[in-house]
Amino acid sequence: MRSLLGFGGIAILAGLACSSNEPGSAGGYGCSSTEPNAVVKTIDPPNAHYSPDTTNISLTQKVCWENDGAVLHSVHFDLPDTTDVNLSPMSIYSRGFGVAGDYPFHCDYHSTMKGVIRVR
Numbered sequence: 001m002r003s004l005l006g007f008g009g010i011a012i013l014a015g016l017a018c019s020s021n022e023p024g025s026a027g028g029y030g031c032s033s034t035e036p037n038a039v040v041k042t043i044d045p046p047n048a049h050y051s052p053d054t055t056n057i058s059l060t061q062k063v064c065w066e067n068d069g070a071v072l073h074s075v076h077f078d079l080p081d082t083t084d085v086n087l088s089p090m091s092i093y094s095r096g097f098g099v100a101g102d103y104p105f106h107c108d109y110h111s112t113m114k115g116v117i118r119v120r
């Protein structure tokens with residue numbers, strides 16, 4: 001049975017005040033930790049990186065990137081999925097995958113920022 005999420009499960013919540021129904025976030029945004037989410041945080045320079053840089057999820061899980069820093073980052077996937085999303089300060093980006101595989105990604109603004117989502 002295939003996941004219903006597929007590639008349609010993409011949601012961008014960038015800087016939209018009062019639009020989040022995610023609990024437990026004082027600022028009105030943030031990745032929910034009560035759903036079956038895996039959370040990846042962007043870490044600002046001088047030691048810019050994703051934390052964690054490798055994330056393992058199942059076909060039914062989502063990954064939520066969270067920028068609670070002060071500078072712009074992006075989540076730019078490498079081939080075969082070239083989705084490219086800017087992640088402004090105080091914003092999140094959440095998506096599912098639905099197809100098993102490795103999904104490497106990087107930040108367009110900081111060359112040290114690389115990560116991979118491993119979907120099994």
Ligand SMILES: [Cu+2]
Pocket residue numbers: 042048072073074107108109110113
């Ligand atoms: Cu960055």
